[in-house]
Amino acid sequence: MRTRTVRRRALHAAGSCIAVMLLAGGCSSSGTAASGSAASGSASAASSTASAVTGTVAVFAAASLQESFLQIGRQFEAARPGTKVVFNFAGSNSLAAGIVGEAPADVFAAAGPATMKTVTDKGEAAGTPKIFVRNQxxxxxxxxxxxxxxxxxxxxxxxxxxxxxxxxxxxxxxxxxxxxxxxxxxxxxxxxxxxxxxxxxxxxxxxxxxxxxxxxxxxxxxxxxxxxxxxxxxxVNDYPITPLTHAPNAAGARSFVAYVESPDGQKVLTDAGFLPAT
Missing domain, CATH: 3.40.190.120 (Osmoprotection protein (prox); domain 2)
Incomplete structure (x- = not known):
């Protein structure tokens, strides 16, 4: 376990985007991949604990989440100065394979429970993944x-x-x-x-x-x-999300997942056409 943790930290220090590109073909930053300012509601999502979250948060997310998560990433960064969200968007199965193959990632958002199960079965999910939206x-x-x-x-x-x-x-x-x-x-x-x-x-x-x-x-x-x-x-597909067990930025992972589930995050998703989780 120690060897695994050291290897993950070394990979992350070398640049999570590079590792992501090698494993699944692409990397995007919420601050540069699309134009536009953070939504006005993002300020309301900030809390007294949000200021303690800093650093890069590496999010592996299903390709269908790309537009919504880029916007959520910008809002998250605006609400938590000192953070930067880096995304890897691809097919959920490719992302899951990268995670169990020790890619340095903090959060996994899949387009279906079956691919999430690949991650949970290997003990890579920190807790029980939560369904945050649905799609058809x-x-x-x-x-x-x-x-x-x-x-x-x-x-x-x-x-x-x-x-x-x-x-x-x-x-x-x-x-x-x-x-x-x-x-x-x-x-x-x-x-x-x-x-x-x-x-x-x-x-x-x-x-x-x-x-x-x-x-x-x-x-x-x-x-x-x-x-x-x-x-x-x-x-109708359920979309689960979870922080990852070996997240290099565990606090950032938990904070990002909480933001996705917050009213601000949910508004972005439903505006994009996703169905509510319940």
């Missing part, structure tokens, strides 16, 4: 829906190019659940590593349609259109 699928099409996709059955039309998330990631598992519920057999032109990659195929007109989260359609407004379908209610 929607069909993304090119603007104007030129292929006139109205429901899931339309995705099986000959010549229609459909992409899905890989089955091992939560959006892929949810897609398979709704397709099974509708008794639909669908062979996509590709399986993508996370929901953002699947959405990008439609944005670039390399695919006619994709099953993604409703929050991703909303975040890409103007670049894609969304088509609701009733079967989506059969696969």
């Amino acid at each position: 699928l929607e069909t993304a099409t090119a603007p104007g829906n030129p292929q006139h996709v109205a429901g899931l059955q339309d995705l099986t039309r000959p010549g229609l190019k459909v992409v899905l998330c890989a089955r091992e990631v939560p959006c892929g598992a949810a897609s398979q659940t709704v397709l099974n519920a509708a008794n639909i057999q669908l062979t996509p032109v590709s399986y993508e590593q996370d929901v953002k990659a699947a959405l990008t195929k439609v944005e670039l007109q390399e695919a006619d349609a994709s099953l993604v989260y409703r929050t991703d359609v909303k975040a890409a407004a103007g670049k894609v259109d969304g088509v609701n379908f009733p079967e989506a209610s059969s696969a």
Whole structure:
């Protein structure tokens, strides 16, 4: 255990962003990845203990949380001067593999309980993960829906190019659940590593349609259109979050999780289209 802790600290000191990029392909800072000031409500989330939280907080989060968490990160930093939030957004399964492989991370937010279980089974979660939001699928099409996709059955039309998330990631598992519920057999032109990659195929007109989260359609407004379908209610994903057992910044991890669960954090998420946890 001592060897493991020393190794984690050494990795973190060398730069958590570099390690994250090697393990899962990308790093973002809440202060530079998007423009805009912190929301006015962030000040209300600060408490007398918040000032004691400093340093970098490394957050591994599902790709579908990217826009919301970047905003939450900016608000968190504004409410807690001296902190900096660094994000790694990717498919939940890749993030979980990185965490159990000793990547230096403080917080894990997954798009489904199954991938969180990978982390908890290895004793990497500090406490019991909490469900903080929910999400469900929607069909993304090119603007104007030129292929006139109205429901899931339309995705099986000959010549229609459909992409899905890989089955091992939560959006892929949810897609398979709704397709099974509708008794639909669908062979996509590709399986993508996370929901953002699947959405990008439609944005670039390399695919006619994709099953993604409703929050991703909303975040890409103007670049894609969304088509609701009733079967989506059969696969609503719970999103769990937890500080990590070997977090280099344990106090920062607990504080960030608390902020996500606070009214300020929840407002950002519901405004983005996420469903409340309860």
